[in-house]
Amino acid sequence: MIKHLRILGLFWSTSLAAEMEYRTNLALAIITALGNLVGAVFAMKLFFIHQKTLGGYSEPEAMVVLGYFVLLSGFANTVMVQNLSRIVTHVREGTLDFVLLKPIDSQFWLSTRNCSPWGIPNIVLGLGLIAYAGWQLKFDAIAYLTGVIALAAGLLMLYSLWFSLGALSIWFVKVQNITHVLYQLLEGGRFPFTAHPTFNRFFFTFVIPAAFLTTFPAQVMIGRNDFQQYLGASNIGLYLIVVAMAVAMFIFARYFWRFTLRHYTSASS
Amino acid sequence: MPIIEAENLTKHFRVAVKQPGVWGTLKHTFKRKHRIVEAVKAVSFTIEPGEIVGFLGPNGAGKTTTLKMLTGLIHPTGGKATVTEHVPFRRDAAFLKRITLVMGNKQQLLWDLPAMDALRVNAAVYEIADDVFKQRVDELVEMLELSDLLYQPVRKLSLGERMKTELLAALLHQPDVLFLDEPTLGLDVNAQTAVRRFLRDYNQTHGATILLTSHYMADITALCPRVMMIHHGEMIHDGSLTGVIERFAPYRELMLDLEEPTDRDVIAQYGEVVSVDQQIAKLLVQRDVLKPTVQRVMEELPITDLTITDPPIEDVIARVFSTGIVTEDSPYPEEVAAGHDR
Numbered sequence: 078m079i080k081h082l083r084i085l086g087l088f089w090s091t092s093l094a095a096e097m098e099y100r101t102n103l104a105l106a107i108i109t110a111l112g113n114l115v116g117a118v119f120a121m122k123l124f125f126i127h128q129k130t131l132g133g134y135s136e137p138e139a140m141v142v143l144g145y146f147v148l149l150s151g152f153a154n155t156v157m158v159q160n161l162s163r164i165v166t167h168v169r170e171g172t173l174d175f176v177l178l179k180p181i182d183s184q185f186w187l188s189t190r191n192c193s194p195w196g197i198p199n200i201v202l203g204l205g206l207i208a209y210a211g212w213q214l215k216f217d218a219i220a221y222l223t224g225v226i227a228l229a230a231g232l233l234m235l236y237s238l239w240f241s242l243g244a245l246s247i248w249f250v251k252v253q254n255i256t257h258v259l260y261q262l263l264e265g266g267r268f269p270f271t272a273h274p275t276f277n278r279f280f281f282t283f284v285i286p287a288a289f290l291t292t293f294p295a296q297v298m299i300g301r302n303d304f305q306q307y308l309g310a311s312n313i314g315l316y317l318i319v320v321a322m323a324v325a326m327f328i329f330a331r332y333f334w335r336f337t338l339r340h341y342t343s344a345s346s
Numbered sequence: 347m348p349i350i351e352a353e354n355l356t357k358h359f360r361v362a363v364k365q366p367g368v369w370g371t372l373k374h375t376f377k378r379k380h381r382i383v384e385a386v387k388a389v390s391f392t393i394e395p396g397e398i399v400g401f402l403g404p405n406g407a408g409k410t411t412t413l414k415m416l417t418g419l420i421h422p423t424g425g426k427a428t429v430t431e432h433v434p435f436r437r438d439a440a441f442l443k444r445i446t447l448v449m450g451n452k453q454q455l456l457w458d459l460p461a462m463d464a465l466r467v468n469a470a471v472y473e474i475a476d477d478v479f480k481q482r483v484d485e486l487v488e489m490l491e492l493s494d495l496l497y498q499p500v501r502k503l504s505l506g507e508r509m510k511t512e513l514l515a516a517l518l519h520q521p522d523v524l525f526l527d528e529p530t531l532g533l534d535v536n537a538q539t540a541v542r543r544f545l546r547d548y549n550q551t552h553g554a555t556i557l558l559t560s561h562y563m564a565d566i567t568a569l570c571p572r573v574m575m576i577h578h579g580e581m582i583h584d585g586s587l588t589g590v591i592e593r594f595a596p597y598r599e600l601m602l603d604l605e606e607p608t609d610r611d612v613i614a615q616y617g618e619v620v621s622v623d624q625q626i627a628k629l630l631v632q633r634d635v636l637k638p639t640v641q642r643v644m645e646e647l648p649i650t651d652l653t654i655t656d657p658p659i660e661d662v663i664a665r666v667f668s669t670g671i672v673t674e675d676s677p678y679p680e681e682v683a684a685g686h687d688r
Contacts (some may be wrong), residue, residue, distance in 0.1 A: 091456070091463045098458060174419050175454040176446055180439035181471045192596045339421055 082183070085189055092159075092191045103194055110151070110198035114206070117143055117267070126150040132272030137210040138299050139269055144206035145228065145291040146267045151199025152232060153263060156172070157239050159191040161259070166244040173341070184334050188240060191242055211298070220298045227294035230323040237326035238262070240334065266291035290318055348392035349523060354425035357386040357411050385411040388425060395522070395559065398549055400570030400587070401559040403675060404667045408579040414524050416557070417447045423504045430523060441676035446521040450531030453512055455500045459509045462496045465518060474518040479518070480529065486514045487647040489544055498546050506537030513544065524548075526558040532566055541547055542568045563660045577667060587659065595662040597630045602643065630657075 096102070121143065125136045134142065164187050167173040176186050213222070239259055265287035269276055278288070297316065361383055365429065366646070380589045386408040393399055403409045405637035416427055418434030418441065428435050432441035445596040455464045464511065467525060469479040487493065494615040495503060509529065517524070546569060548671045549556055560566060566587065573590060575583040583590060603624040613619055616639055633637045636654070643649065 080470070080473065084467065087470050089458055091467065094463070095456065095458045170452065171449075172452055174414075174417075174447065174449070174452065174456065177419055177437065177441055178417060178445075179468075179471050180442040231609050341420065 080235040088190050089192045094192060096173070097191050098196075106195040106274040107198045110202055113204050114147060115197075117147070118206075132269040133301075134269045134271070137213040138278070140210035140296065141207055141214070141295040141298060142208060142269045143267065143286060143292050144203050144233070145294050146197050146263065147206060148203025148228075149231065149235060149266070149290055150260075150263055151196040151201075152198060153239075153259060154190050154193065154196030156189070156196075157236065157259065159193045160188055161239060163187070163191060165246045168246045168341075177341075179336075183338070184240065187243075188236070200277045214299065216298055220300070222324070223316070224294050227297045227319065229314055230320050231294055231325040234326050235259075235290055237330040238286075238321070240330045241326075244330070244334045244337045247341050248252075262287055263290070269295070285311065286322070293319055296345075347395075349430055350391075351428040351458070352392075352416070352425065353390050353424055353427075354385075354414070355386060355412065355415055355427055356388050357389070357408075357415060358423045359383045359385055369627065378488065384579050385577075386415070387531040389576065389581050390425075390573060390655045391556060391581065395555050396553045396646055397572060398545075398556040398558065398570050398674040400573040401576065402566065402573055402663060403559075403576040407576045407602075409576055410527055413447065413527055413557070413559065414575070417445060417525055418442075424463040442522055443519055445525065446516040446519070447525045448513060448516045448527065448529050450509070450528035453500075453508065455511060455515060457501050458499055459516065460497045460499055461503075464500075465515055468515055470517050472521060472560055482518055482520065483514070484519055488645035489547055489589060490514060506533050506540070509533060509537065509541060510544070512540070514654070517548065520552065521580075522554055524556045524558075524604065526556065526560075528560055529558070530560060530562055534653045538562065538564065545569060563663065567659060575666070577662070580666070582666070591656055591659060591662055592633070594666050595657050596633045597657070598633060598636055599655050599657055600629050600631055600640070600643070600648050601653040601655070602627045602629075602647065605648040605650055608647065612647075616647075672675070 118140075121131075121136070124131060129135070131139045135171060164173075167176060167187070174184050179186060207224075216224075218326075242258065265277070267272075270288035270292040292314075359382070360380050362374065362378045363381055364370055368377075370483065389408075389412060398416065401409050401412070411420070415422045416429055416434055417430075418437045421435050430441060430444045432438055432444075434441065440560065452503070455461050465479075465483065469476075474482070483496070486682070487496065491509055492507070492512065492514065495507055495511065498512075500508060524545075529545075530541050540643065542565060545556060545558075548554060554567075571586060573583070574581060575586050575590070583593065585593070597618075597619070602613075604627060607624055608622075608627065610619060610622050613622060613627050613629060617629040620628040620630060622628075640654070642653070643652065
């Protein structure tokens, strides 16, 4: 564990050093993140001028969902997208060989080798948004604690989905477009899932679990349960289901990766 | 106790076959035809600790596939491999710490960063203590004559410097077994010599076992007392480098300086004539009758000088791989010839 943390520190310090060669990029990333945020908040404000609720969520409640969305997309940009695109490159150019020959878990290496600072502004702004809405809604410590656990479950789900998709490159080699799939998946979580039409609700819950990524952490903080009518579970039951689902997806991603590796043929010289 | 053992090692690949043209592409998109390529066919050999073995074969002969099976990157279709008493494909940490793979056409160093950054990551991954790390880097820097190049971004290095840095990165954990796939690919003559010298020194100082593939015969003749030749996935020779000449070219070349122009037919009595040009004649003589033939030539022909040479090893090997000509005593002539027809 300590070994892995040490390696993680080296991974991130080296890849940040490589990225910091391009400082203008960071400035642009901050501006883009701010612009996106202002746009999203503005759209929501506009909506709430005439409406009291969005899918049953009040304005600050919907803002918690938006906060989680911004936070997750920041996380995706910082770690996931960076590494996902490298998996594809590794497979195509055959440099995956070097990773597989290191005495370290290849999934750990491939998932964490790179990080980019460009998503950090989003992470900060997402947290700020949740804190601001939380202050308006007067969240207590327990709300924050449950929110953090739900967020962790959401991140684990997003990661597992993302890595399983990346593992497909062993078979199909060219799967760069998966990055877009990942973004679209997140996009489904921008607003409370109850604001979507019924079909989409079903889709975002059972097909791609976007609802669990943003709406669920928000609602455990707020203390609602919008899933009851779909899953028929109480709040605590639902909580357990989501955590179990996240763990199950993670285990699946691990096995799937090992399974695909058996089919790795390695790009020829 | 051999450090590398391969027993009937076999690898088949399933590859999609595509016809050229638009129609071929359409058909390929919807219905793929596959065929099985037998990249490596039941290859067996053993290598003892400390040996340097050259692995020869034309492109597509199955060299890299064999190396990848021995390093555990790909799963063999059949047969058994044991390296440092481990089954490679399990890729146990204990196994991976004892081997390394260097590929001349792929690099593990990060393009934008100094090599030192990647080396530190490797040190952490291989759990090398700081003082040991420093000592090994110093030693390898000296052997490879890299001086302070480790602190420059990799993209600023020349190809030769980059290869040497790759070698450093690959050897930091002091592996016992080195798999080198074309380590001198694309390097100029000086850099090639430097890499060769380094590999020989490394083998001597650390007793490391080296299995090396190369298209440059100079690499092989300089480093490898033993060569394995693979052709169409089959092992056609495993033995000493001089054995290659004896087995595949059991003749020597005689060059005669004659006092006066001599008739071709006269010279042909002594061996197979390669060329006759005025007073210079070249002929091939079977090894087993070399001595009596030379005696007869000296007694019977008006010569001023006589030179005996081995046919160049490059030529011998190139001829084996390109024409499949194998001598009569070879146990594999049919297979090689058949392989060539395919």
